[in-house]
Amino acid sequence: MSGGYNEIHPEPTTFWSTYIISFDHKVIAKQFLWYGIFFLGLGGIMALLIRWTLAYPGVPVPVLGSLLFSDSGGVVPPDTYSMLFTMHGTIMIFYAITPILIGAFGNYCIPLQIGARDMAFPMLNMLSFWFAFLSGLVLIISLCLPLGAAAGGWTSYPTLSTLIGSPGAGQTLWCVAIFLFGVSSTMGAVNYVTTVITLRAPGMGYFDMPLTIWGLWLTAILNAIFVPVLGAGVLLLILDRVMGTTFFLAGASATSGSGDPVLFQHVFWIFGHPEVYILILPAWGIVSDLLSFFSRKPAFGAKATALAMTSVSILSTLVYGHHMFTTQMSPLLTQSFMTLTMTISIPSAIFFANWLGTIWKGSIRFDSPMLFSLGVVFVFGLGGLTGLHLGTVTTDLYLHDTYFVVGHFHYTMAASVLLGGFAGIYFWFPKMFGKMMNETMAKIHFWGTMIPLNGIFFGMLMVGYGGMHRRIYNPFVYESLQRLIPINSMITTSAILMGAFQIVFVINFLWSLKNGAKAVSNPWNVGTLEWTIPSPPVHHNYDEIPVVKCGPHELGNPNLKNGRDFQYQTEELVEA
């Protein structure tokens, strides 16, 4: 493996090498962005089909129903329903959020914000995208199989995911796709970790990095450590399905030794809990930066925020058991996992308080990236609080596998990460494409997302608390749940509304690409390195590698004399 020397690579000349097998981190970032947005749309349509079924069981789906489910008269059939929620979860987590937050922002921001010309291993970077592409292709093919796609939930617990629970190639292809995606993620992780350590501009210490980079870097470290765990898990699952081994099949233990279905749950969550932080850390980083930029104030306790994020990452490796309280763990174990889970609240509370400290008495500018960031503060607060109910054994025994869990992880993951992703897109779009996005449409998009979003996810918390189980085709066959139908149709109405407002985003995105006002090099007046160069940057980013002299959040210093209220990281710190 040979690394880059941070030297200027020759600019590619052909279409093929510029846009397809590009080694340029900026192009790869855009590839990941398109990829993620495509899957976001696909996963979103699946979500609407799920919601329709839950609010109006037995009623044909308008428009799409007659196209997709003509055999059943437009109604989503039960087995298809299981495929839908399985693929919805899988697509959103691995194929929408991961590519956008980690693939797109990671690739775009890391070299630019640390003052590098490219990633340490540009070719590995290119391979990382194409592995992700291949994986997406396998997943899409699995949707078109005669026996249908995987239907065992995004967690793929055996026995549901073994040949007994899901015959047919769908689940096997799911495993293959996830494995390929893991290969892609780990390639990215090698690159990100190495790049941040070795290619920071002269003068840039770790605490001079924007918090976005901190988030992405911690994410990459967690990725490198825990994605292989899932890799091993799905590899064994593939062997079980294809070769006939019995790793996850229980049998008579004296004569053959028994496989163990619950082992998969352990393996899945040893990966899975860090994974949820893998997804949220970049969003935390982006929000921490944007709150400071748009409050025109230094980030409150930036160092503490970075260290708190680091402690969360470390602690996140020790709490996975809280997903398995109901698997007959010994009380000693459940109590320990509960205590460790509660410990995460401490660093979480620290950076949350720092966010509030940052906007406190700031001269807040309510541009669209800031609106979305404030949205994250709100929804993450709610999501984090619901985590406490689930982390406590006594309450979790009741709430486990209800819609309360679904509400919890949609607040933390879907809502926070999605809003964080939008904040990032609105913020870096001018740098990426050299055009401004339309601010009015962005604000309509924000409110059109934020209000229905709370209707959906708070509604989920309520029906979950009311006892509605997740993953049931028609929960209302239980008489006790029929009183929840009105809330469910409220949730579905909100979901359709929220979906409709995403069209505003797509139109804005495409329209601005073509007709947006030309972006100046620093439209938001912030001082991190990427804003010192033209929008969009030239192929090698920096003609001269910048020398860093101060931190990323030097805003609102009253002693600044040059008519600006911020200073660039390349400028000597003006003493306050």
Next chain:
Amino acid sequence: MNRNQLQNNLAMTVTLIMGSMLFATLFLGYAVYRSSALMWPPLGIQKVSLVLPFLSTLVILASSWFMYQGRLKLENGNLTKAMVDVNLALALGSIFMIGQCYLWFYLKSTGIFLTTSGIFGSILYGFTWIHAFHMIFGILSLVYLRFAIKRNNSNILQTTVNVEKFWHFLGVVWIVMFLTIFVL
């Protein structure tokens, strides 16, 4: 250490961490199966004779040793001698792989089957397959290294160090496998 070396070392370190986590997960699974089994090997299955796995262990150890020697000679600038050692490492690695194929036939002949011997067979075959799969990459990188030495590439030492680390890693994983699933 210049920046390029640092980058390569970091990348290889992260890669080895990833590999370790993958195999650590397998061994975790093994620990669970072993500790929850009523008896091991399960009723009606013979313990596997240690002769073949032990010979394989010797072969892979020797291969690692030649790889190490090769890197030392390369550091002293002795390309031709280094080449001999790398060739030996490669040959021994290939012999190890042949030994593994033989092991799979041998297991079959003693009545340990993939699909009917329960978790015992699953572990023996599954784990050695996954290791062998990684060995293929190791062998390919040794083949690549041979040609790199022949052409005397500019950063040949760096490449050698990386390949050597990966090769030792595969050796260590095999030894852990030998000790846990064959000897224990």
